[in-house]
Amino acid sequence: MNTIIEPFRIKSVEPIHFNTESYRKEALKKASYNTFLLPSDDVMIDLLTDSGTSAMSSAQWAGMMMGDESYAGSPSFYRFESAVKDITGMSVVIPTHQGRASEKILFSITGGKGKVFISNTLFDTTRANIEFAGGQGIDMICKEGKLPTIPAPFKGNIDTEALELYIKSHGADHIAMVIITVTNNSGGGQPVSMENIRETRRICQAHNITMYIDACRFAENCYFIKTREAGYADKTIKEIANEMFSYADGCTMSAKKMHLQI
Numbered sequence: 001m002n003t004i005i006e007p008f009r010i011k012s013v014e015p016i017h018f019n020t021e022s023y024r025k026e027a028l029k030k031a032s033y034n035t036f037l038l039p040s041d042d043v044m045i046d047l048l049t050d051s052g053t054s055a056m057s058s059a060q061w062a063g064m065m066m067g068d069e070s071y072a073g074s075p076s077f078y079r080f081e082s083a084v085k086d087i088t089g090m091s092v093v094i095p096t097h098q099g100r101a102s103e104k105i106l107f108s109i110t111g112g113k114g115k116v117f118i119s120n121t122l123f124d125t126t127r128a129n130i131e132f133a134g135g136q137g138i139d140m141i142c143k144e145g146k147l148p149t150i151p152a153p154f155k156g157n158i159d160t161e162a163l164e165l166y167i168k169s170h171g172a173d174h175i176a177m178v179i180i181t182v183t184n185n186s187g188g189g190q191p192v193s194m195e196n197i198r199e200t201r202r203i204c205q206a207h208n209i210t211m212y213i214d215a216c217r218f219a220e221n222c223y224f225i226k227t228r229e230a231g232y233a234d235k236t237i238k239e240i241a242n243e244m245f246s247y248a249d250g251c252t253m254s255a256k257k258m259h260l261q262i
C-alpha cells in the first residue's frame, strides 16, 4: 500500500463553525447566491480563494519576526527583490500587500476604456480591476478546459487558435495585454503547458502585444510541467520557472499561497 502523508506538522488549529445543510441553503438564499455576501462564519469549507486560507510555515512566521520595518532601504526588501529576480529574471520588482493591489496599479496604468485583456481565465479580482479601470476582460480557455469530466494534462491552457482568430478579426491595437494565469485558478486550478506559454508568446510578439503572467501558483505549475510535459523531467523547478518567466514581459503575483515553498 502506498501511504502518502503530508510532509509537515501543523502547529495551530482554528475551529470552524459547523452548521446544517438547511442552514447553509438559507444563508446562500439570504446572500442572493453571491458568495461574496456570505458571512465567513457561515462557511465550513472556503473555496472562494486560496489566499491566506492555509497555515503559514514556521519559516514564514520566523521571517515576520526577522523583518525590518524601516521606512526605506529595508534589508527584507533587498532579500525579497533578489529572490524574485532570481526566479523571474525580471529587472524591476514592486512589492504590494497582495495580488489584487498589484492588479489595481497595473490596470490603472495599462487599462481603461476600449482596452481589452485576454487570458486563459482571469481570476475574479483581476477581472474586477480590469473592469473598474474601464477595460474589458476576455477568457479564452482551451476546449478541454471546458469539459470537467475529461482528463487531460494541461486543461488550464489558453486557446491559441481562438486568440489568433480574435486578432485576425479585431486587430491587436486595442489589446492591452495577454495574461496567462498559472495555474489557471478560476479554471479549476488546472496547469498550463510550457508549449502553450511559448506559443502565446510567439503570437504576442508577432502582433506587438504585451504578455503577462499571473504567477500565483507558478511553482505548482512548474511541477506539473516537469511531471507531465515531454522534455522537462530532468529539469529543476527553478530552471522550468526561469524558462516560463522568460516568455513574459511582466508578472503579478499573490504570494499568499504555496507556503511550503517559501
Ligand SMILES: Cc1ncc(COP(=O)(O)O)c(C=O)c1O
Pocket: 049, 050, 051, 098, 099, 100, 101, 123, 125, 126, 181, 185, 186, 214, 216, 253, 254, 255, 256
Ligand atoms: C490567479 C489569482 N490571481 C490573483 C489573485 C488575487 O490575489 P490576492 O488574494 O493576494 O489579492 C488570486 C487569489 O486567489 C488568484 O488566485
